[in-house]
Amino acid sequence: MSHVLGRLVAVTLDCPDPHELAEFYRHVLGGQLRASNEDFVVLICDGTTRLDFQRVPHHRPSRWPDGQILRAHLDIAVDDLDHAERRLSALGAVPATVQPDPARFRVLIDPAGHPFCIATSAAASTPPTAPSTKSDPRIPRS
Numbered sequence: 001m002s003h004v005l006g007r008l009v010a011v012t013l014d015c016p017d018p019h020e021l022a023e024f025y026r027h028v029l030g031g032q033l034r035a036s037n038e039d040f041v042v043l044i045c046d047g048t049t050r051l052d053f054q055r056v057p058h059h060r061p062s063r064w065p066d067g068q069i070l071r072a073h074l075d076i077a078v079d080d081l082d083h084a085e086r087r088l089s090a091l092g093a094v095p096a097t098v099q100p101d102p103a104r105f106r107v108l109i110d111p112a113g114h115p116f117c118i119a120t121s122a123a124a125s126t127p128p129t130a131p132s133t134k135s136d137p138r139i140p141r142s
Contacts, residue, residue, distance in 0.1 A: 010042070010050035011072070015112035018053035024111050025051055027091050028076065061113020065098045074116040077124035081106055084118045 015021040022033050022041040031045040039055035051074075064073075078084035085095065085106055096107035096115060105119035 010052045011074070012052040012054050013112070013114055014056040014059055015053055015114075016055065016057075016059045017112070018055050021110065021112045022051075022053045024091055024093075025053075028088065059112065061109075062115055064096055064107065064109070064115040065100075073114065075105075075124060076116060076118050077121055078118045079121070081118060081120060088118065 013021065018039060018041040019035070022043050025043055026033055029043070029045045029051070031043050031051075034042040034044060036042060041053045043051045043053070045051060062073075081102075085108070088108055089095070092111040093108040093116075096109055099107060101123075104123035105117045107115055107117055109115055
């Protein structure tokens with residue numbers, strides 16, 4: 001029996017300048033900015049999805065792909081990888097040095113140092129697979 005205890009209301013990214021990073025993602029995802037104060041900014045993307053930005057004075061950017069400090073990343077579906085990468089670069093994103101599957105998705109680094117991915121619709125709707133010797137019985141197979 002499944003019992004839901006709550007619902008996800010926001011994903012929060014630590015950063016040195018919440019206004020700057022919120023503006024970057026507003027250009028990427030659209031939406032409206034709602035500043036709570038100088039240390040916390042909210043981006044409402046589609047009327048319900050919140051992406052929050054929180055000032056951390058001694059923020060240390062993630063290091064990808066070695067995983068040091070990496071906490072999470074965003075996956076963003078786009079229509080055209082090359083076009084999206086050019087636009088994101090113009091906004092301040094930098095392509096990561098390692099690109100595992102550039103025909104399906106690209107890894108970029110946002111202005112605060114967070115890695116994020118842009119992916120084709122097919123790649124964004126297909127979860128990654130990895131070789132495994134055993135399956136997790138808690139996760140249903142499709």
